[in-house]
Amino acid sequence: MKKSIFYHAGCPVCVSAEQDIINLIGTENVEVVHFGENSSRIEEAEKAGIKSVPALVTPNGNVLHINFGASMADVKA
Amino acid sequence: MKKSIFYHAGCPVCVSAEQDIINLIGTENVEVVHFGENSSRIEEAEKAGIKSVPALVTPNGNVLHINFGASMADVKA
Numbered sequence: 001m002k003k004s005i006f007y008h009a010g011c012p013v014c015v016s017a018e019q020d021i022i023n024l025i026g027t028e029n030v031e032v033v034h035f036g037e038n039s040s041r042i043e044e045a046e047k048a049g050i051k052s053v054p055a056l057v058t059p060n061g062n063v064l065h066i067n068f069g070a071s072m073a074d075v076k077a
Numbered sequence: 078m079k080k081s082i083f084y085h086a087g088c089p090v091c092v093s094a095e096q097d098i099i100n101l102i103g104t105e106n107v108e109v110v111h112f113g114e115n116s117s118r119i120e121e122a123e124k125a126g127i128k129s130v131p132a133l134v135t136p137n138g139n140v141l142h143i144n145f146g147a148s149m150a151d152v153k154a
Contacts, residue, residue, distance in 0.1 A: 004101065020135050024081065024102050058097050064143050 002059035007045045009035045013069035014054040021056060021066070030056075035075050046072060079136035084122045086112045090146035091131040098133060098143070107133075112152050123149060 006021055008014035021030060033041050035053070045055075049063045052071045056064045083098055085091035098107060110118050112130070122132070126140040129148045133141045 016139065017141060020137075020139050020141060023137075024106075024135060029101075058101060060097075060100075062093065062097050064094060064097060065145075066141050066143055068142075 004030045004059055005033060005057045006030050006054065007033045007035065007041070007050055007057070008054040009070055009075050011053070011069035013067050017054040017066045017069075021054075042072070042076060081107045081136055082110060082125075082134045083107050083131065084110045084112065084118070084127055084134070085131040086147055086152050088130070088146035090144050094131040094143045094146075098131075119149070119153060 004021075004025060006018060008018055018032060022032075033045070035042055035045075045057075048057050048061065050057070050065070050072060052065055053069050053075060054066050056066060058064065081098075081102060083095060085095055095109060099109075110122070112119055112122075122134075125134050125138065127134070127142070127149060129142055130146050130152060131143050133143060135141065
């Protein structure tokens with residue numbers, strides 16, 4: 001199965017959701033991208049349709065915004 | 078594994094997220110509750126902390142609000 005991608009920015013809401021998603025989907029099925037450590041991936045995330053973090057992009061390209069940690073504007077500030 | 082519970086109200090955002098969650102987690106690991114068909118479960122969902130649908134309650138009781146279809150106030154209206 002193609003991996004999902006979980007994008008986050010290290011906020012408490014993000015970290016909690018990351019743990020839940022890993023427990024649900026399995027760590028081998030999800031790539032975790034932390035914008036604080038890898039800001040070069042912000043553009044790709046915005047192109048995928050991500051408006052806030054944490055968010056999961058499924059293997060078929062759907063975006064699931066999960067709870068609300070920060071907007072992408074906050075992430076880029 | 079204890080099942081997750083996916084609560085929704087039949088809205089387009091809900092149905093799309095339901096399909097994504099089932100694909101990700103596996104249909105055998107998630108119970109789907111449609112408030113339009115089963116309004117008696119609204120109280121339990123609110124007690125779990127659900128503010129809007131679609132939402133997933135994980136086996137350990139965490140609530141993941143996924144995208145935004147309708148508030149619980151809308152669901153009850």
